[in-house]
Amino acid sequence: MNFRSDNEAPVNPIIMQAIIDANQGYDESYGYDKYSEALTEEFKQLFGCWCEVIPLATGTAANSLAIALAAPPYGSAFCFHRSHLNADECGAPEFFSDGVKLIGIDGENGKIDLDKLENTLANSGVHGEHECLPSVISITQSTEAGTIYSSEEMDRLLEIKNKYGLYLHIDGARIANAVAALNQPIAEMTWKKGVDLLSFGATKNGAMMAEALVIFNPKIIGDIKRRRKRAGHLISKMRYVSAQLLAYLKDHLWLKLANHANSQAQYFYESLKNSHKFVYPVQANEAFLQLPISVISELRVKGFEFHIWPGSNDIIRLVFSHSTKKDDVTNLIETIVNLCK
Numbered sequence: 610m611n612f613r614s615d616n617e618a619p620v621n622p623i624i625m626q627a628i629i630d631a632n633q634g635y636d637e638s639y640g641y642d643k644y645s646e647a648l649t650e651e652f653k654q655l656f657g658c659w660c661e662v663i664p665l666a667t668g669t670a671a672n673s674l675a676i677a678l679a680a681p682p683y684g685s686a687f688c689f690h691r692s693h694l695n696a697d698e699c700g701a702p703e704f705f706s707d708g709v710k711l712i713g714i715d716g717e718n719g720k721i722d723l724d725k726l727e728n729t730l731a732n733s734g735v736h737g738e739h740e741c742l743p744s745v746i747s748i749t750q751s752t753e754a755g756t757i758y759s760s761e762e763m764d765r766l767l768e769i770k771n772k773y774g775l776y777l778h779i780d781g782a783r784i785a786n787a788v789a790a791l792n793q794p795i796a797e798m799t800w801k802k803g804v805d806l807l808s809f810g811a812t813k814n815g816a817m818m819a820e821a822l823v824i825f826n827p828k829i830i831g832d833i834k835r836r837r838k839r840a841g842h843l844i845s846k847m848r849y850v851s852a853q854l855l856a857y858l859k860d861h862l863w864l865k866l867a868n869h870a871n872s873q874a875q876y877f878y879e880s881l882k883n884s885h886k887f888v889y890p891v892q893a894n895e896a897f898l899q900l901p902i903s904v905i906s907e908l909r910v911k912g913f914e915f916h917i918w919p920g921s922n923d924i925i926r927l928v929f930s931h932s933t934k935k936d937d938v939t940n941l942i943e944t945i946v947n948l949c950k
């Protein structure tokens with residue numbers, strides 16, 4: 610029973626079928642196929658605004674290209690210090706952007722402390738050209754801790770971005786989970802809150818190697834197409850990525866899958882919240898639970914798979930996916946209750 614990662618979940622059958630359906634004869638390469646051509650229109654409908662859509666194979670590529678577009682090589686990007694961007698991309702954002710400096714800000718519950726962010730920005734510029742130019746704020750939604758930036762926090766980010774003349778990027782590897790949890794149109798949480806670029810993830814939520822960088826601000830499209838090629842991410846058989854994204858958006862499949870994942874996480878949380886310590890609020894599809902070490906070992910023996918969170922030996926991360934079975938969650942809950950008696 611796998612609660613280790615939504616990356617380990619299978620591809621949703623509807624999306625797999627879309628790949629098979631796209632596998633008919635020849636079509637143009639490098640994004641000039643009929644699926645890729647239709648994709649931008651679909652995203653425009655989804656967001657209700659103009660946007661440029663760049664299909665990609667990984668979230669790291671989406672994030673790194675976003676930073677490269679939003680900041681000059683001598684710029685700086687502000688992000689949560691333990692974000693995927695800063696901690697788990699092996700320097701790709703710096704590499705793709707020819708050296709943008711990532712500045713990590715800490716905070717509670719996996720989110721940037723917005724007072725600290727503002728304080729850092731207010732104190733930058735003192736050394737003029739000796740400092741990197743503050744250029745972009747990047748947040749993760751939902752966060753690596755399974756939490757969500759609220760509408761009020763997004764308003765504050767917008768205020769900060771405007772005050773300091775920055776761009777705003779969302780790492781949306783799990784944006785579907787955030788949209789499903791907040792139950793708001795995605796536009797309300799993105800461009801209407803001043804978001805300039807969104808890494809729109811689909812892989813974790815049922816697709817196979819399908820992500821998109823969505824650019825809302827025409828000022829920063831710049832040289833995206835050449836940057837993508839130079840980064841090795843201009844996919845020749847792009848139709849297979851675009852066909853997945855089209856199927857993912859059709860009939861709100863992306864939200865149905867995310868709602869399923871989130872509701873498994875909520876079921877788990879509601880069942881144990883009065884008896885166990887959750888390290889972060891459970892707001893999307895992840896739960897971080899503190900347990901006695903002996904219980905953690907026993908759970909593994911009984912066939913439950915999960916990560917022990919780095920930096921601790923008694924906190925486990927449980928990820929609920931679009932294909933998590935409710936019976937497996939029930940089994941996990943009952944086993945934890947029994948082992949903790």
Ligand SMILES: Cc1ncc(COP(=O)(O)O)c(C=O)c1O
Nearest residue numbers: 667668669670693749753780782
């Ligand atoms: C928060 C976050 N951002 C981005 C990614 C994208 O990673 P990848 O490059 O493996 O697709 C991940 C994957 O684990 C993630 O958790």
